[in-house]
């Protein structure tokens with residue numbers, strides 16, 4: 001580890017990272033969510049702190065320890081995550097959205113436990129779209145440097161490129177989650193980094209690695225790109 005008087009690559013930078021799933025209540029005892037473990041976001045937060053950044057981690061419910069030197073704000077729903085991100089907008093240089101935000105939530109959260117209806121074999125839930133936290137952070141002002149993640153099972157780079165442009169991002173990390181050895185819940189990951197350079201997108205595949213090693217490598221690449229853009 002570097003000593004305190006060494007200037008690190010992320011010294012003086014404020015990085016906000018979202019991680020984990022969001023959890024959308026249906027009633028007092030049930031929710032909609034997903035299998036995100038939070039490992040990639042927590043690994044990024046740890047690596048960012050090691051590289052000298054001031055790190056704020058806005059995390060959905062996960063079973064992980066907060067990394068050393070990281071400030072963690074726990075949230076539950078997408079709407080809470082959005083409010084927490086907006087509250088940090090003025091103090092964020094780099095925003096990295098690693099959370100698996102639930103795309104939809106229940107239109108109405110039942111006040112009491114929903115009871116099984118006798119004589120009905122099906123039930124219908126009406127869902128409404130959650131806000132897109134990353135797209136909103138990339139549109140508002142002041143606008144941080146914005147990095148997304150795209151977990152895809154097909155046409156990985158194509159869909160990632162669409163999201164890069166549609167959400168007005170600076171970079172996106174594309175992840176093929178159809179490969180069982182990597183992605184959701186696993187300790188390893190293999191990703192492709194897409195960097196937005198004006199009209200052109202630079203595509204950089206990174207070698208498969210532990211989420212820890214990959215997080216450090218990703219951050220170093222992103223910090224270099226960020227500094228180029230600032231010039």
Ligand code: CTP
Nearest residue numbers: 097098099101130131132133134148149150151
């Ligand atoms: N994201 C977000 N808020 C949302 C949905 C997604 O901040 N409501 C962010 C994720 O954290 C990720 C990026 O957007 O960095 C892409 O998420 P993804 O689920 O792949 O994209 P969606 O736009 O939701 O598209 P879809 O799920 O239909 O592929």
Ligand code: CA
Nearest residue numbers: 100101102103
């Ligand atoms: Ca989604």
